[in-house]
Amino acid sequence: MFGEGILKGLAETARNFAGSFVSAERLTTVQYPEQRIAPIEATRDFPFLVYDGADWEAGLRCVACQICEKECPPKCIYIEKSVDKKPDFTGRPQIYPTRFDIDISVCMSCQICVEVCPFEAIKMDTEFELSTTDRFGGLLYDRKELAKSNEHYHKIHPSEAAEVDARLAEEKAKAEAKTKAAAEAAAAKAAAAATAAKPAPADSKAGGESNTAGGTQG
Amino acid sequence: MSSSATDNSISLLRPDGWNRPPVIEPSNDGDLLEVAMGPHHPSTHGVFRMDVALDGERVIRLKPVFGYLHRNHEKLAEGMSYLSSMPFTDRLDYICPMTNNWAYALAVEKLTGQEVPERAQYLRVIVGELTRVQNHASAIGFLIQEMGASGTPLMYAFKAREKILDLFEELTGARMMVNYMRFGGCRVDATPAWLTATRKVVDELPQFVDEFENLLTGNEILMARTQGIGILPAELAVNAGVTGPMLRASGVNYDIRKVDKYGAYDRFKFRVPLGDHGDVYDRFMIRFLEIRESLAILDQALKQIPGGPVMDSKAKLRGFRPKPGEAYGRIEAPKGELGFYLISDGGPNPYRYRIRPPSLINLTILEDMCLGQNVADVVLIFGSVDIVLGEVDR
Numbered sequence: 001m002f003g004e005g006i007l008k009g010l011a012e013t014a015r016n017f018a019g020s021f022v023s024a025e026r027l028t029t030v031q032y033p034e035q036r037i038a039p040i041e042a043t044r045d046f047p048f049l050v051y052d053g054a055d056w057e058a059g060l061r062c063v064a065c066q067i068c069e070k071e072c073p074p075k076c077i078y079i080e081k082s083v084d085k086k087p088d089f090t091g092r093p094q095i096y097p098t099r100f101d102i103d104i105s106v107c108m109s110c111q112i113c114v115e116v117c118p119f120e121a122i123k124m125d126t127e128f129e130l131s132t133t134d135r136f137g138g139l140l141y142d143r144k145e146l147a148k149s150n151e152h153y154h155k156i157h158p159s160e161a162a163e164v165d166a167r168l169a170e171e172k173a174k175a176e177a178k179t180k181a182a183a184e185a186a187a188a189k190a191a192a193a194a195t196a197a198k199p200a201p202a203d204s205k206a207g208g209e210s211n212t213a214g215g216t217q218g
Numbered sequence: 219m220s221s222s223a224t225d226n227s228i229s230l231l232r233p234d235g236w237n238r239p240p241v242i243e244p245s246n247d248g249d250l251l252e253v254a255m256g257p258h259h260p261s262t263h264g265v266f267r268m269d270v271a272l273d274g275e276r277v278i279r280l281k282p283v284f285g286y287l288h289r290n291h292e293k294l295a296e297g298m299s300y301l302s303s304m305p306f307t308d309r310l311d312y313i314c315p316m317t318n319n320w321a322y323a324l325a326v327e328k329l330t331g332q333e334v335p336e337r338a339q340y341l342r343v344i345v346g347e348l349t350r351v352q353n354h355a356s357a358i359g360f361l362i363q364e365m366g367a368s369g370t371p372l373m374y375a376f377k378a379r380e381k382i383l384d385l386f387e388e389l390t391g392a393r394m395m396v397n398y399m400r401f402g403g404c405r406v407d408a409t410p411a412w413l414t415a416t417r418k419v420v421d422e423l424p425q426f427v428d429e430f431e432n433l434l435t436g437n438e439i440l441m442a443r444t445q446g447i448g449i450l451p452a453e454l455a456v457n458a459g460v461t462g463p464m465l466r467a468s469g470v471n472y473d474i475r476k477v478d479k480y481g482a483y484d485r486f487k488f489r490v491p492l493g494d495h496g497d498v499y500d501r502f503m504i505r506f507l508e509i510r511e512s513l514a515i516l517d518q519a520l521k522q523i524p525g526g527p528v529m530d531s532k533a534k535l536r537g538f539r540p541k542p543g544e545a546y547g548r549i550e551a552p553k554g555e556l557g558f559y560l561i562s563d564g565g566p567n568p569y570r571y572r573i574r575p576p577s578l579i580n581l582t583i584l585e586d587m588c589l590g591q592n593v594a595d596v597v598l599i600f601g602s603v604d605i606v607l608g609e610v611d612r
Contacts, residue, residue, distance in 0.1 A: 002438060003438060004438075005435070005436030005438050005440075006437055009433045011432075012432045012433045013370060013433065016374075016429075028380075040388055042390060042391035043391050071301060071302055071536055073305050073306060108305060109395065110304075110305030111391070112302065112304075112305060115405070
């Protein structure tokens with residue numbers, strides 16, 4: 001019959017139209033500012049800098065290695081290295097960023113900076129309501145605006161943050177053990193050198209080892 | 219294109235090459251009407267212009283004009299590391315970012331000789347086929363929209379697409395700009411919960427396809443508008459380098475999933491649907507059939523997916539320098555053959571980075587399909603090509 005196909009299609013539309021009144025799972029509209037969908041853990045919006053402890057400036061994990069700056073596809077990260085050093089979470093003195101800016105208006109939320117960071121210092125935030133009336137600097141975030149606590153990271157990406165914490169704790173334990181071993185070895189060697197006739201080679205060897213373990217004894 | 223690719227089809231390559239249809243002379247002495255369709259015509263999937271010369275209703279000439287969306291992607295990629303280009307590939311064909319990632323990862327893996335673990339291969343197949351389902355569903359929706367059925371079929375298609383995009387968001391953190399694949403595997407592993415959710419969506423999709431076909435197939439208006447319109451002969455399609463559903467709708471059996479057997483495609487049973495008329499209706503129907511085959515692949519992949527890592531332990535994320543040489547990685551993207559051609563000079567950046575986009579090359583025969591047709595059908599023929607301007611202009 002001519003027109004059968006059209007009628008079949010219309011019946012399908014009618015069925016869906018009627019179904020939208022009875023089936024609850026079809027009501028997908030969320031009244032946004034009042035209602036919100038539960039966030040998905042993998043959600044990523046813009047990067048932030050993680051800090052440990054209470055003081056954001058002292059606790060920043062970033063060591064200004066500039067890998068993220070180099071790898072950032074739209075080149076929206078600007079870093080300036082410090083001249084002096086401050087201790088990082090293992091207690092080793094490290095360079096820190098005196099300036100760390102991210103231009104959020106350029107950032108494309110690709111997560112490359114997070115992946116390449118060897119220090120777990122930069123992570124993706126889930127904050128998306130960032131609109132501002134300032135056209136020029138409003139979305140250029142400096143390190144103070146970017147710094148967010150590890151607790152915040154735990155809140156937005158719980159399982160990922162737990163993994164990162166475990167990895168960092170392991171690293172810290174390893175670093176501490178190494179420092180301790182190096183210190184002990186140095187002490188033993190110093191003692192041996194004091195008693196032995198040839199102190200010079202033993203000293204230089206101990207010095208070389210303590211370099212790799214970091215200069216914490218100094 | 220290699221000769222083995224067309225072994226199982228009729229020999230179509232002709233020495234004199236391009237076999238253009240004859241130029242149609244205007245029927246009377248009146249002037250031609252020149253119309254610029256676009257660049258902001260609602261049917262043009264982005265910014266694309268067709269300069270059409272009309273004699274009455276008939277198309278005498280058609281000149282596609284593009285480049286409005288050019289973003290210098292290829293040249294930019296030469297100035298940045300291999301990894302940094304990966305998120306930009308999402309933005310080529312933004313309807314199917316997963317397959318773009320895959321083609322680029324494949325090219326770099328060929329260049330560096332990187333192995334990919336089994337589980338990552340399966341995950342790539344799963345996300346790739348999900349991409350094909352949602353691309354074909356929306357391509358059909360857009361095509362029908364251009365025919366004048368404003369909204370309804372497109373919303374049906376987007377209903378299914380939404381479920382797939384939700385899966386992508388759960389897996390990768392983004393609905394469209396997924397940035398999922400890496401050289402030597404995938405960025406994150408799929409959780410058991412994600413695989414269960416995918417299984418649920420895949421089980422529901424056949425019902426959606428039935429519903430969608432009920433709505434459209436057999437519709438007399440649709441058949442009257444599409445049958446016998448915009449015929450693309452197999453010979454011309456092969457000579458013009460057309461690939462994907464466009465080529466198969468013309469009856470040429472060429473599917474890179476079967477030819478190259480990249481990824482894990484040698485382990486799945488699926489058929490390659492072929493059309494016999496090469497008109498708009500065939501191109502419309504072939505997408506339905508391909509969705510059904512994709513669902514069959516998804517079903518098998520979800521059953522067979524092995525455990526293990528998703529990244530090769532030897533894979534380097536950044537800072538690698540491939541040996542001087544070149545590589546061409548190609549996959550069967552939903553729109554056709556998507557290839558990335560890379561030349562390395564031993565440095566951390568590619569020396570040359572070139573994309574073979576299916577959309578652009580499928581678009582080259584637009585004039586040949588449109589000549590002699592009515593101007594109202596031009597929009598329809600254009601819609602049946604299924605392009606995304608992000609990929610045409612790059």
